[in-house]
Amino acid sequence: MPINAKQVLEGLGAWVQARGQQGLALVSPLQGGYEAWFQADFGGYLNSVKPGDVAREQPVYLNSSERVDLLINPTSDYDKQILIEVKTQRTNQLGIALISEVQSDLDKLDKNRNNLYTETDAYMLVITIDPIGAQSLSEWAPSQGTVRIFNRLQIDSDPFGFLWAFSATEGDWEAQIK
Numbered sequence: 001m002p003i004n005a006k007q008v009l010e011g012l013g014a015w016v017q018a019r020g021q022q023g024l025a026l027v028s029p030l031q032g033g034y035e036a037w038f039q040a041d042f043g044g045y046l047n048s049v050k051p052g053d054v055a056r057e058q059p060v061y062l063n064s065s066e067r068v069d070l071l072i073n074p075t076s077d078y079d080k081q082i083l084i085e086v087k088t089q090r091t092n093q094l095g096i097a098l099i100s101e102v103q104s105d106l107d108k109l110d111k112n113r114n115n116l117y118t119e120t121d122a123y124m125l126v127i128t129i130d131p132i133g134a135q136s137l138s139e140w141a142p143s144q145g146t147v148r149i150f151n152r153l154q155i156d157s158d159p160f161g162f163l164w165a166f167s168a169t170e171g172d173w174e175a176q177i178k
Contacts, residue, residue: 013153016155016162054071091129137150
């Protein structure tokens with residue numbers, strides 16, 4: 001049975017408690033960021049629970065050089081797959097720069113999906129390293145509208161914040177958890 005979004009979020013909470021909190025504290029100060037580390041470590045953690053149901057850097061976009069950060073259920077039917085783009089706040093990165101990078105990933109999910117993936121559920125996961133970054137994103141609405149799209153996940157991980165946005169179809173972002 002494929003992994004659903006609720007199980008991904010439960011896995012994220014378990015990962016934070018088991019290894020993420022300590023790992024984030026070690027790697028988040030590194031110059032250059034920690035996004036690739038998160039993708040590999042969290043993806044591996046989910047794969048240990050449901051082997052073969054998580055893949056990294058998969059070609060789901062029209063531009064074959066672009067890859068989705070995490071593809072959940074890669075061998076299932078497209079309507080059971082989940083696309084996840086991840087953005088991580090770097091040390092000394094101000095909220096405006098982080099928001100610009102988040103907007104870029106949202107645009108990629110909105111405008112550049114291969115036709116096979118246009119109806120596949122997509123999520124944007126942002127990890128912040130300070131309360132100001134988390135607050136900025138939770139109050140931000142993307143350029144397409146005025147609706148706030150990020151939901152702050154209730155994961156005990158101070159000072160790190162985890163924010164999650166959902167889209168069932170291209171361009172339709174919301175702050176709910178499906």
